[in-house]
Amino acid sequence: MTLHSPQVHGFFSVPVDQLHALRELAEHFQRYDLSRAVVVSPDLGNAKNAAAFAKRLGVPVAAGAKERISDTQVRITALIGEVRNRDVIVLDDEIASGGSIIELLQHLRAHGARSVRIATTHGIFARDAVARIAAEPDILELVCTNxxxxxxxxxxxxxTVLSVAPALAEGMRRINTGESVSALFADTPSPPKAAISG
Incomplete structure (x- = not known):
């Protein structure tokens, strides 16, 4: 699910369907008032997924321009898109140390973001990453899957931890019945739910 690099497909000798959790994450965030929301990718490499996620939510998208200094250190040099007075939902495929998120947060503050929520598929959370991220007062919520x-x-x-069991089960059902797995991930927005404040 949500392979870190598409090239991983080349290591399999059988057909591979890559699943992702954008639907589950989108359904979670649709509980909020998204009238001032924007999805932000920490880097341009994840911008395609962020754009698909933003489309599901019906909100605009922005991205950070990130360069990796070392295995554990990154620097975001610019923020592309508008976040001023907006409720930001940062989408990343995985969070390990949280360094990219903390670095991005500085830029979001400087550009006047109103609130920040984090969404990721793979919550690796090495060492004290959860505590470090949660300690930032701007961050209202950190959402990952299981x-x-x-x-x-x-x-x-x-x-908040969301289950991907239904997505895996549906993928397996479709494979066994010969139905399209890719149809699961059409970029159509999920049905809207009643918004709650937050």
Whole structure:
């Protein structure tokens, strides 16, 4: 699910369907008032997924221009798109140390973002990443899926974990019945739900 690099497909000797959790993440965020929302990708490499996610939510998209200094350090040099007075939903495929998120947060503050929520498929959360991210007062919520187990000591009131079991089950059902798996991921918005404030 949500392979970090599309080239991984080349290592399989059988056909591979890559699943993603954009539908599950979108359904979670549709509970909020999205009238001032914008989806932000921490880097241009994830911008395509961020654009698909933004389309599902019916909101605009922005992206950071990121360069990697070392294995553990990144620098965001610019923010492309408008975030001023907007409720930002940062979408990343995985969060390990949280360095990219903390770096991006500085730019979002400087550009006048109103609030920040984080969404990721793979919550790797090495060492104290959850605590570091949650300690930032601007961040209202950190949302991940259960593709990676979250240890009890890493649980935090700001952390929400969504199950991808229904997506995996539906993918397997479609493969076994010969139905299209890619149809699961059409970029059509999910049905709107009643908005709640937050």
């Amino acid at each position: 593709t990676v187990p979250i240890a009890p000591e890493k649980r935090h009131p700001k952390l």
